[in-house]
Amino acid sequence: MIPVSESSSPTSALDAQGVRTDIYPREKIPKQPVLSFATFTHYSNSTSPSVLDAGAVRYVNRGSMAIGLSLQHAKVGNGDEVLLPAYHCISMIEPVIWRGARPVFYRINPDTSINLSDIESRLTSRTRLLLVTHYFGFPQDMVRIRNFCDAHRILLIEDCAHAFFGAINGAPIGSFGDYAIASPWKFFPISDGGLIISARRDLSGLELLTPGPWFQAKTLVNTMEHAFEYRRLAAAHLLLKAPLWFKNQALRQTKGMVPVIAPSDAGSSSNLGNGGFDAARVNNRMSMSSWLITNMASKHRIVEKRRHNYARLLAELGNLPDCRPLFASLPEGVVPQVFPLVYDVPVRAFSLLKRAGVPIIRFGEYLWEDMDSSTCPVTAELSRCVFQFPCHQELRDNELHWMITQIRSLGKR
Numbered sequence: 412m413i414p415v416s417e418s419s420s421p422t423s424a425l426d427a428q429g430v431r432t433d434i435y436p437r438e439k440i441p442k443q444p445v446l447s448f449a450t451f452t453h454y455s456n457s458t459s460p461s462v463l464d465a466g467a468v469r470y471v472n473r474g475s476m477a478i479g480l481s482l483q484h485a486k487v488g489n490g491d492e493v494l495l496p497a498y499h500c501i502s503m504i505e506p507v508i509w510r511g512a513r514p515v516f517y518r519i520n521p522d523t524s525i526n527l528s529d530i531e532s533r534l535t536s537r538t539r540l541l542l543v544t545h546y547f548g549f550p551q552d553m554v555r556i557r558n559f560c561d562a563h564r565i566l567l568i569e570d571c572a573h574a575f576f577g578a579i580n581g582a583p584i585g586s587f588g589d590y591a592i593a594s595p596w597k598f599f600p601i602s603d604g605g606l607i608i609s610a611r612r613d614l615s616g617l618e619l620l621t622p623g624p625w626f627q628a629k630t631l632v633n634t635m636e637h638a639f640e641y642r643r644l645a646a647a648h649l650l651l652k653a654p655l656w657f658k659n660q661a662l663r664q665t666k667g668m669v670p671v672i673a674p675s676d677a678g679s680s681s682n683l684g685n686g687g688f689d690a691a692r693v694n695n696r697m698s699m700s701s702w703l704i705t706n707m708a709s710k711h712r713i714v715e716k717r718r719h720n721y722a723r724l725l726a727e728l729g730n731l732p733d734c735r736p737l738f739a740s741l742p743e744g745v746v747p748q749v750f751p752l753v754y755d756v757p758v759r760a761f762s763l764l765k766r767a768g769v770p771i772i773r774f775g776e777y778l779w780e781d782m783d784s785s786t787c788p789v790t791a792e793l794s795r796c797v798f799q800f801p802c803h804q805e806l807r808d809n810e811l812h813w814m815i816t817q818i819r820s821l822g823k824r
Protein backbone atom coordinates (compact mmCIF):
# COMPACT_ATOMS: atom_id res chain seq x y z
CA MET A 412 0.00 0.00 0.00
CA ILE A 413 1.24 3.49 -0.70
CA PRO A 414 -0.22 6.46 1.08
CA VAL A 415 -1.17 8.95 -1.60
CA SER A 416 -1.91 11.71 0.86
CA GLU A 417 0.66 13.27 3.12
CA SER A 418 -2.09 14.21 5.52
CA SER A 419 -2.26 10.98 7.44
CA SER A 420 0.79 9.14 6.21
CA PRO A 421 2.73 7.43 8.99
CA THR A 422 5.79 9.35 7.82
CA SER A 423 4.23 12.78 8.27
CA ALA A 424 4.08 12.84 12.05
CA LEU A 425 4.46 16.64 12.24
CA ASP A 426 2.32 19.24 10.55
CA ALA A 427 3.43 22.73 9.48
CA GLN A 428 2.92 24.00 13.03
CA GLY A 429 4.94 21.17 14.48
CA VAL A 430 1.87 19.41 15.84
CA ARG A 431 1.73 15.62 15.58
CA THR A 432 -0.75 14.62 12.93
CA ASP A 433 -0.69 10.90 13.62
CA ILE A 434 -2.30 11.26 17.05
CA TYR A 435 -5.65 12.96 17.25
CA PRO A 436 -8.28 13.27 19.96
CA ARG A 437 -11.22 10.89 19.99
CA GLU A 438 -13.84 11.81 17.40
CA LYS A 439 -16.46 13.93 19.12
CA ILE A 440 -19.41 12.62 17.12
CA PRO A 441 -19.95 9.11 15.70
CA LYS A 442 -18.37 8.47 12.32
CA GLN A 443 -20.63 5.45 11.68
CA PRO A 444 -24.22 4.77 12.82
CA VAL A 445 -24.56 4.00 16.53
CA LEU A 446 -27.34 1.92 18.03
CA SER A 447 -30.13 3.89 19.69
CA PHE A 448 -33.74 3.20 20.63
CA ALA A 449 -34.71 5.35 17.63
CA THR A 450 -33.02 2.80 15.31
CA PHE A 451 -36.20 0.73 15.51
CA THR A 452 -38.78 3.51 15.27
CA HIS A 453 -40.36 5.52 12.40
CA TYR A 454 -41.86 2.69 10.44
CA SER A 455 -43.66 3.62 7.26
CA ASN A 456 -45.76 1.88 4.69
CA SER A 457 -43.71 3.39 1.90
CA THR A 458 -40.96 0.94 1.02
CA SER A 459 -37.46 2.03 0.12
CA PRO A 460 -35.87 -0.21 -2.51
CA SER A 461 -32.60 -1.69 -1.35
CA VAL A 462 -30.11 -4.42 -2.17
CA LEU A 463 -32.28 -6.74 -0.06
CA ASP A 464 -34.83 -6.60 -2.91
CA ALA A 465 -32.26 -7.23 -5.65
CA GLY A 466 -32.22 -11.04 -5.63
CA ALA A 467 -31.22 -13.96 -3.42
CA VAL A 468 -29.32 -12.62 -0.39
CA ARG A 469 -26.70 -14.38 1.76
CA TYR A 470 -25.39 -12.73 4.93
CA VAL A 471 -21.62 -12.97 5.38
CA ASN A 472 -18.87 -11.44 7.51
CA ARG A 473 -17.82 -8.38 5.46
CA GLY A 474 -18.27 -6.81 2.03
CA SER A 475 -14.74 -7.86 1.07
CA MET A 476 -15.56 -11.51 1.92
CA ALA A 477 -18.64 -11.16 -0.31
CA ILE A 478 -16.35 -10.09 -3.19
CA GLY A 479 -14.16 -13.16 -2.52
CA LEU A 480 -17.19 -15.46 -2.41
CA SER A 481 -18.60 -13.99 -5.64
CA LEU A 482 -15.30 -14.63 -7.44
CA GLN A 483 -15.14 -18.14 -6.02
CA HIS A 484 -18.77 -18.85 -6.99
CA ALA A 485 -18.07 -17.61 -10.54
CA LYS A 486 -14.90 -19.77 -10.63
CA VAL A 487 -12.70 -16.76 -11.33
CA GLY A 488 -9.14 -17.74 -10.44
CA ASN A 489 -5.59 -18.40 -11.64
CA GLY A 490 -4.70 -16.65 -14.86
CA ASP A 491 -7.95 -14.68 -15.06
CA GLU A 492 -8.01 -10.89 -15.21
CA VAL A 493 -10.45 -8.82 -13.15
CA LEU A 494 -11.16 -5.21 -14.06
CA LEU A 495 -11.14 -3.03 -10.94
CA PRO A 496 -11.51 0.74 -10.50
CA ALA A 497 -8.30 2.70 -9.96
CA TYR A 498 -10.21 4.54 -7.21
CA HIS A 499 -10.57 1.76 -4.65
CA CYS A 500 -9.75 0.62 -1.15
CA ILE A 501 -7.39 -2.24 -0.45
CA SER A 502 -10.13 -4.57 0.79
CA MET A 503 -11.62 -4.55 -2.72
CA ILE A 504 -8.37 -5.87 -4.22
CA GLU A 505 -7.34 -8.47 -1.62
CA PRO A 506 -10.13 -10.94 -2.57
CA VAL A 507 -8.95 -10.88 -6.20
CA ILE A 508 -5.40 -11.71 -5.12
CA TRP A 509 -6.78 -14.42 -2.81
CA ARG A 510 -8.39 -16.06 -5.85
CA GLY A 511 -5.07 -15.97 -7.75
CA ALA A 512 -6.53 -13.62 -10.41
CA ARG A 513 -4.77 -10.51 -11.77
CA PRO A 514 -6.20 -7.07 -10.99
CA VAL A 515 -6.33 -4.75 -14.02
CA PHE A 516 -7.13 -1.17 -13.05
CA TYR A 517 -9.34 1.14 -15.09
CA ARG A 518 -10.03 4.88 -15.08
CA ILE A 519 -12.92 6.73 -13.59
CA ASN A 520 -14.21 10.18 -14.63
CA PRO A 521 -14.16 13.29 -12.39
CA ASP A 522 -17.83 12.67 -11.42
CA THR A 523 -16.84 9.09 -10.35
CA SER A 524 -18.67 7.46 -13.27
CA ILE A 525 -16.65 4.64 -14.79
CA ASN A 526 -14.76 5.25 -18.04
CA LEU A 527 -16.08 2.57 -20.41
CA SER A 528 -13.77 3.44 -23.29
CA ASP A 529 -10.75 3.03 -21.00
CA ILE A 530 -12.19 -0.28 -19.80
CA GLU A 531 -12.67 -1.41 -23.40
CA SER A 532 -9.01 -0.67 -24.15
CA ARG A 533 -7.96 -2.98 -21.29
CA LEU A 534 -9.99 -6.03 -22.31
CA THR A 535 -7.98 -9.14 -23.22
CA SER A 536 -8.87 -12.76 -23.88
CA ARG A 537 -8.25 -13.41 -20.17
CA THR A 538 -10.69 -10.76 -18.87
CA ARG A 539 -13.40 -12.53 -16.88
CA LEU A 540 -15.08 -9.90 -14.75
CA LEU A 541 -15.71 -6.20 -14.21
CA LEU A 542 -16.29 -4.76 -10.73
CA VAL A 543 -18.17 -1.46 -10.59
CA THR A 544 -18.65 0.70 -7.47
CA HIS A 545 -21.54 3.07 -6.76
CA TYR A 546 -19.31 5.61 -5.03
CA PHE A 547 -20.69 7.15 -1.83
CA GLY A 548 -24.25 6.01 -2.71
CA PHE A 549 -24.46 7.70 -6.15
CA PRO A 550 -25.39 5.08 -8.78
CA GLN A 551 -23.48 4.28 -11.95
CA ASP A 552 -25.23 3.98 -15.33
CA MET A 553 -25.96 0.28 -14.85
CA VAL A 554 -28.07 -0.24 -17.98
CA ARG A 555 -25.14 0.79 -20.16
CA ILE A 556 -22.64 -1.17 -18.06
CA ARG A 557 -24.78 -4.32 -18.13
CA ASN A 558 -25.04 -4.07 -21.94
CA PHE A 559 -21.28 -3.57 -22.17
CA CYS A 560 -20.62 -6.72 -20.10
CA ASP A 561 -23.10 -8.75 -22.14
CA ALA A 562 -21.57 -7.54 -25.41
CA HIS A 563 -18.07 -8.51 -24.24
CA ARG A 564 -19.18 -11.70 -22.44
CA ILE A 565 -17.71 -10.77 -19.11
CA LEU A 566 -19.23 -11.09 -15.63
CA LEU A 567 -20.26 -8.11 -13.54
CA ILE A 568 -20.02 -7.49 -9.79
CA GLU A 569 -22.03 -4.50 -8.64
CA ASP A 570 -20.22 -3.15 -5.60
CA CYS A 571 -22.95 -1.66 -3.40
CA ALA A 572 -20.72 -1.20 -0.34
CA HIS A 573 -21.61 2.52 -0.41
CA ALA A 574 -25.14 2.09 -1.77
CA PHE A 575 -27.43 -0.09 0.32
CA PHE A 576 -30.57 1.74 -0.81
CA GLY A 577 -31.83 3.04 -4.14
CA ALA A 578 -33.14 2.03 -7.53
CA ILE A 579 -31.94 2.48 -11.10
CA ASN A 580 -34.58 2.72 -13.85
CA GLY A 581 -37.11 1.25 -11.43
CA ALA A 582 -34.97 -1.80 -10.52
CA PRO A 583 -33.40 -2.11 -7.04
CA ILE A 584 -29.75 -1.21 -6.83
CA GLY A 585 -27.71 -4.42 -6.95
CA SER A 586 -29.98 -6.19 -9.44
CA PHE A 587 -27.86 -5.47 -12.54
CA GLY A 588 -24.76 -7.44 -11.61
CA ASP A 589 -24.29 -11.17 -11.96
CA TYR A 590 -23.43 -10.63 -8.31
CA ALA A 591 -23.80 -7.65 -6.02
CA ILE A 592 -22.05 -7.13 -2.72
CA ALA A 593 -22.93 -4.83 0.16
CA SER A 594 -21.40 -3.65 3.41
CA PRO A 595 -24.33 -3.14 5.82
CA TRP A 596 -22.18 -1.90 8.71
CA LYS A 597 -21.80 1.38 6.78
CA PHE A 598 -25.58 1.92 6.96
CA PHE A 599 -26.74 0.12 10.11
CA PRO A 600 -25.47 0.36 13.69
CA ILE A 601 -23.63 -2.98 13.65
CA SER A 602 -20.01 -4.03 13.87
CA ASP A 603 -19.76 -6.77 11.26
CA GLY A 604 -21.61 -7.83 8.13
CA GLY A 605 -21.49 -8.20 4.39
CA LEU A 606 -24.00 -9.34 1.77
CA ILE A 607 -23.67 -11.33 -1.43
CA ILE A 608 -26.70 -10.92 -3.64
CA SER A 609 -27.70 -12.32 -6.99
CA ALA A 610 -30.76 -12.14 -9.19
CA ARG A 611 -29.06 -14.26 -11.86
CA ARG A 612 -27.14 -17.00 -10.05
CA ASP A 613 -28.23 -19.67 -7.60
CA LEU A 614 -26.52 -18.91 -4.30
CA SER A 615 -28.21 -21.70 -2.35
CA GLY A 616 -25.15 -23.95 -2.68
CA LEU A 617 -22.88 -21.45 -0.89
CA GLU A 618 -21.72 -23.16 2.27
CA LEU A 619 -21.61 -20.73 5.16
CA LEU A 620 -20.55 -21.37 8.75
CA THR A 621 -22.21 -19.86 11.81
CA PRO A 622 -19.53 -18.18 13.94
CA GLY A 623 -19.09 -19.40 17.52
CA PRO A 624 -20.48 -17.86 20.71
CA TRP A 625 -17.33 -15.80 21.41
CA PHE A 626 -17.67 -13.95 18.09
CA GLN A 627 -21.42 -13.55 18.58
CA ALA A 628 -20.89 -12.00 22.02
CA LYS A 629 -17.99 -9.83 20.85
CA THR A 630 -19.93 -8.24 17.98
CA LEU A 631 -22.90 -7.45 20.22
CA VAL A 632 -20.65 -5.98 22.92
CA ASN A 633 -18.80 -3.90 20.31
CA THR A 634 -22.09 -2.49 19.05
CA MET A 635 -23.30 -1.65 22.56
CA GLU A 636 -19.99 -0.11 23.67
CA HIS A 637 -19.86 2.04 20.56
CA ALA A 638 -23.36 3.31 21.36
CA PHE A 639 -22.45 3.99 25.01
CA GLU A 640 -19.31 5.86 23.94
CA TYR A 641 -21.54 8.38 22.17
CA ARG A 642 -24.11 8.60 24.98
CA ARG A 643 -26.79 6.45 23.37
CA LEU A 644 -28.86 3.75 25.16
CA ALA A 645 -28.33 5.49 28.52
CA ALA A 646 -30.53 3.09 30.55
CA ALA A 647 -28.76 0.03 29.15
CA HIS A 648 -25.41 1.69 29.83
CA LEU A 649 -26.31 2.18 33.48
CA LEU A 650 -27.15 -1.50 33.81
CA LEU A 651 -24.09 -2.77 31.96
CA LYS A 652 -21.47 -0.31 33.21
CA ALA A 653 -20.11 -2.56 35.97
CA PRO A 654 -19.97 -5.82 33.94
CA LEU A 655 -18.31 -4.01 31.02
CA TRP A 656 -15.74 -2.43 33.33
CA PHE A 657 -14.84 -5.87 34.71
CA LYS A 658 -14.67 -7.30 31.20
CA ASN A 659 -12.28 -4.56 30.03
CA GLN A 660 -10.10 -4.92 33.13
CA ALA A 661 -9.93 -8.68 32.65
CA LEU A 662 -9.00 -8.27 28.97
CA ARG A 663 -6.24 -5.82 29.86
CA GLN A 664 -4.78 -8.07 32.51
CA THR A 665 -5.04 -11.42 30.78
CA LYS A 666 -3.94 -10.43 27.31
CA GLY A 667 -2.54 -6.94 27.71
CA MET A 668 -5.33 -6.01 25.32
CA VAL A 669 -7.39 -2.91 25.07
CA PRO A 670 -11.13 -3.39 24.49
CA VAL A 671 -11.96 -4.72 21.05
CA ILE A 672 -12.55 -1.93 18.58
CA ALA A 673 -15.52 -2.10 16.27
CA PRO A 674 -14.83 -1.55 12.53
CA SER A 675 -16.73 1.67 12.78
CA ASP A 676 -13.98 2.99 15.04
CA ALA A 677 -11.21 1.80 12.77
CA GLY A 678 -8.83 4.17 10.98
CA SER A 679 -9.74 6.36 8.09
CA SER A 680 -11.65 3.60 6.32
CA SER A 681 -11.61 -0.13 6.30
CA ASN A 682 -8.68 -0.12 3.90
CA LEU A 683 -6.06 -0.14 6.61
CA GLY A 684 -6.16 -3.85 7.22
CA ASN A 685 -8.33 -3.46 10.32
CA GLY A 686 -11.23 -5.77 9.57
CA GLY A 687 -10.34 -6.02 5.88
CA PHE A 688 -10.32 -9.24 3.84
CA ASP A 689 -9.53 -12.33 5.90
CA ALA A 690 -9.43 -15.68 4.06
CA ALA A 691 -10.02 -17.54 7.33
CA ARG A 692 -13.44 -15.89 7.71
CA VAL A 693 -14.54 -15.91 4.10
CA ASN A 694 -17.26 -18.53 4.67
CA ASN A 695 -18.50 -17.07 7.95
CA ARG A 696 -22.05 -15.85 8.35
CA MET A 697 -22.86 -12.43 9.74
CA SER A 698 -23.33 -12.40 13.53
CA MET A 699 -26.86 -12.98 14.77
CA SER A 700 -27.14 -9.59 16.50
CA SER A 701 -26.07 -7.74 13.34
CA TRP A 702 -28.51 -9.79 11.26
CA LEU A 703 -31.34 -8.93 13.66
CA ILE A 704 -30.51 -5.21 13.72
CA THR A 705 -30.22 -5.08 9.92
CA ASN A 706 -33.62 -6.67 9.51
CA MET A 707 -35.43 -4.85 12.32
CA ALA A 708 -34.09 -1.32 11.88
CA SER A 709 -36.40 1.19 10.25
CA LYS A 710 -35.23 1.45 6.63
CA HIS A 711 -37.55 4.38 6.09
CA ARG A 712 -35.79 6.35 8.85
CA ILE A 713 -32.34 5.60 7.39
CA VAL A 714 -33.38 6.79 3.94
CA GLU A 715 -35.18 9.93 5.13
CA LYS A 716 -32.55 11.03 7.65
CA ARG A 717 -29.57 10.47 5.39
CA ARG A 718 -31.17 12.43 2.60
CA HIS A 719 -32.21 15.17 5.01
CA ASN A 720 -28.72 15.41 6.55
CA TYR A 721 -27.06 15.44 3.13
CA ALA A 722 -29.35 18.25 1.95
CA ARG A 723 -28.49 20.26 5.07
CA LEU A 724 -24.75 19.73 4.57
CA LEU A 725 -25.11 20.75 0.93
CA ALA A 726 -26.96 23.94 1.91
CA GLU A 727 -24.47 24.91 4.61
CA LEU A 728 -21.18 23.72 3.11
CA GLY A 729 -21.91 23.98 -0.60
CA ASN A 730 -20.31 27.39 -1.13
CA LEU A 731 -17.16 27.49 0.99
CA PRO A 732 -14.03 29.12 -0.45
CA ASP A 733 -11.61 26.25 0.26
CA CYS A 734 -13.64 23.20 -0.78
CA ARG A 735 -16.55 22.02 -2.95
CA PRO A 736 -19.01 19.12 -2.74
CA LEU A 737 -18.07 16.19 -4.98
CA PHE A 738 -21.79 15.84 -5.80
CA ALA A 739 -23.47 19.24 -5.91
CA SER A 740 -27.00 17.87 -5.92
CA LEU A 741 -28.87 14.95 -4.41
CA PRO A 742 -30.94 13.30 -7.15
CA GLU A 743 -34.29 11.71 -6.26
CA GLY A 744 -33.85 8.20 -4.87
CA VAL A 745 -30.14 8.50 -3.98
CA VAL A 746 -29.37 7.51 -0.38
CA PRO A 747 -25.88 8.80 0.41
CA GLN A 748 -23.33 6.90 2.44
CA VAL A 749 -21.39 10.06 3.32
CA PHE A 750 -20.99 13.71 2.33
CA PRO A 751 -17.77 14.03 0.24
CA LEU A 752 -16.00 17.41 0.05
CA VAL A 753 -13.07 18.14 -2.29
CA TYR A 754 -10.41 20.29 -0.56
CA ASP A 755 -7.95 22.66 -2.26
CA VAL A 756 -5.31 22.21 0.46
CA PRO A 757 -6.15 18.86 2.05
CA VAL A 758 -3.12 18.53 4.32
CA ARG A 759 -3.97 21.65 6.32
CA ALA A 760 -7.69 20.87 6.45
CA PHE A 761 -7.11 17.30 7.58
CA SER A 762 -4.84 18.28 10.41
CA LEU A 763 -7.09 21.07 11.73
CA LEU A 764 -10.32 19.07 11.49
CA LYS A 765 -8.83 15.97 13.09
CA ARG A 766 -7.41 18.03 15.93
CA ALA A 767 -10.92 19.42 16.52
CA GLY A 768 -12.25 15.83 16.75
CA VAL A 769 -14.20 15.91 13.47
CA PRO A 770 -14.67 12.39 12.00
CA ILE A 771 -13.26 12.04 8.48
CA ILE A 772 -13.48 8.96 6.30
CA ARG A 773 -10.80 8.65 3.59
CA PHE A 774 -11.92 6.17 0.93
CA GLY A 775 -9.04 5.49 -1.46
CA GLU A 776 -6.43 7.12 0.75
CA TYR A 777 -4.24 4.05 0.23
CA LEU A 778 -4.05 2.47 -3.21
CA TRP A 779 -2.80 -0.92 -4.34
CA GLU A 780 0.96 -0.51 -4.61
CA ASP A 781 1.33 -2.48 -7.83
CA MET A 782 -1.02 -0.09 -9.59
CA ASP A 783 0.90 2.30 -11.83
CA SER A 784 0.36 5.78 -10.36
CA SER A 785 -0.29 7.17 -13.86
CA THR A 786 -3.23 4.78 -14.41
CA CYS A 787 -5.86 7.35 -13.51
CA PRO A 788 -5.10 11.05 -12.87
CA VAL A 789 -8.64 11.55 -11.52
CA THR A 790 -8.03 8.91 -8.85
CA ALA A 791 -4.77 10.58 -7.81
CA GLU A 792 -6.72 13.80 -7.24
CA LEU A 793 -9.73 12.23 -5.47
CA SER A 794 -7.71 10.06 -3.13
CA ARG A 795 -5.69 13.10 -2.04
CA CYS A 796 -8.36 15.78 -1.89
CA VAL A 797 -11.71 14.16 -1.04
CA PHE A 798 -12.76 13.85 2.60
CA GLN A 799 -16.02 12.16 3.49
CA PHE A 800 -18.04 13.41 6.41
CA PRO A 801 -20.81 11.43 8.09
CA CYS A 802 -24.45 12.10 7.19
CA HIS A 803 -25.87 8.96 8.82
CA GLN A 804 -29.27 8.61 10.42
CA GLU A 805 -28.00 8.47 14.00
CA LEU A 806 -26.43 11.95 13.99
CA ARG A 807 -28.32 14.28 16.31
CA ASP A 808 -29.15 17.81 15.19
CA ASN A 809 -26.66 19.34 17.62
CA GLU A 810 -23.93 16.96 16.43
CA LEU A 811 -24.52 17.85 12.80
CA HIS A 812 -24.57 21.53 13.73
CA TRP A 813 -21.25 21.16 15.60
CA MET A 814 -19.61 19.43 12.61
CA ILE A 815 -20.88 22.07 10.18
CA THR A 816 -19.52 24.84 12.43
CA GLN A 817 -16.09 23.18 12.58
CA ILE A 818 -15.92 22.76 8.80
CA ARG A 819 -17.15 26.30 8.11
CA SER A 820 -14.74 27.89 10.57
CA LEU A 821 -11.75 26.22 8.90
CA GLY A 822 -11.47 28.87 6.21
CA LYS A 823 -11.31 31.61 8.88
CA ARG A 824 -8.48 30.07 10.88
Ligand SMILES: Cc1ncc(COP(=O)(O)O)c(C=O)c1O
Nearest residue numbers: 473474475502503544572594681
Ligand atom coordinates in the same frame (compact mmCIF):
# COMPACT_ATOMS: atom_id res chain seq x y z
C1 LIG B 1 -16.34 0.43 -2.32
C2 LIG B 1 -16.05 -0.64 -1.29
N1 LIG B 1 -16.21 -1.92 -1.64
C3 LIG B 1 -15.99 -2.92 -0.76
C4 LIG B 1 -15.57 -2.66 0.53
C5 LIG B 1 -15.36 -3.77 1.49
O1 LIG B 1 -16.40 -3.77 2.44
P1 LIG B 1 -16.15 -4.24 3.93
O2 LIG B 1 -15.51 -3.10 4.66
O3 LIG B 1 -17.51 -4.56 4.47
O4 LIG B 1 -15.28 -5.43 3.87
C6 LIG B 1 -15.38 -1.34 0.93
C7 LIG B 1 -14.93 -1.01 2.29
O5 LIG B 1 -14.85 0.09 2.74
C8 LIG B 1 -15.63 -0.29 0.00
O6 LIG B 1 -15.47 1.00 0.34
